[in-house]
Amino acid sequence: MNKRLIAALALVVVVGVALSTLMPEAVKPVRVGDLVKPISLPDLQDKLQGLPKGKVVLLNFWATWCPPCRKEVPSMVKLYNQLKDKDFEIVAVSVDRSRDDVVKFVKEQNMTFTVLHDVDSTTAQGYGVFRYPETFIIDKNGKIRQHLNGAVEWMAPELTDYIEKLLAEPITK
Numbered sequence: 001m002n003k004r005l006i007a008a009l010a011l012v013v014v015v016g017v018a019l020s021t022l023m024p025e026a027v028k029p030v031r032v033g034d035l036v037k038p039i040s041l042p043d044l045q046d047k048l049q050g051l052p053k054g055k056v057v058l059l060n061f062w063a064t065w066c067p068p069c070r071k072e073v074p075s076m077v078k079l080y081n082q083l084k085d086k087d088f089e090i091v092a093v094s095v096d097r098s099r100d101d102v103v104k105f106v107k108e109q110n111m112t113f114t115v116l117h118d119v120d121s122t123t124a125q126g127y128g129v130f131r132y133p134e135t136f137i138i139d140k141n142g143k144i145r146q147h148l149n150g151a152v153e154w155m156a157p158e159l160t161d162y163i164e165k166l167l168a169e170p171i172t173k
Helices: 003-022 067-083 099-109 122-126 157-168
Strands: 056-062 088-094 114-117 134-138 144-149
Touching (some): 056 067, 056 157, 067 088, 067 099, 067 157, 134 157
Parallel strands (some): 056 088
Antiparallel strands (some): 056 134, 134 144
């Protein structure tokens, strides 16, 4: 090989290595079987909240501008009302830019469960969420048991039975 070609290849390698060290680390999506990633986001009263521990949690990423998200909310409200007296919680993480839009929608839909605001979508991206709605069902031990893409009919018997089964499982930590 001639010296120019070797020098050019060496330069490409050096630049490639330099750029790779400057690039941000790729986001590793959360997968079924993983332990939940902790979150800290403001609720609609601007109080920072995380995920509850020792409960079955339905962690839903959504937005008011998303038609499938809007479609699934009524069944989510029904599910919450049916199970709220058990060790069950819904944490709905809105990626809307406007807090006012979220507050208005939550009030209209009577969403009495925890609603958090991820204004810059950082938490959603940390979970590998880029389309909405996406939901993670988390067991009492903080383990991701299901990852569901798209709108869900939460009152479907197979889902309510599944959640009831998780509620019956003991905490093992």
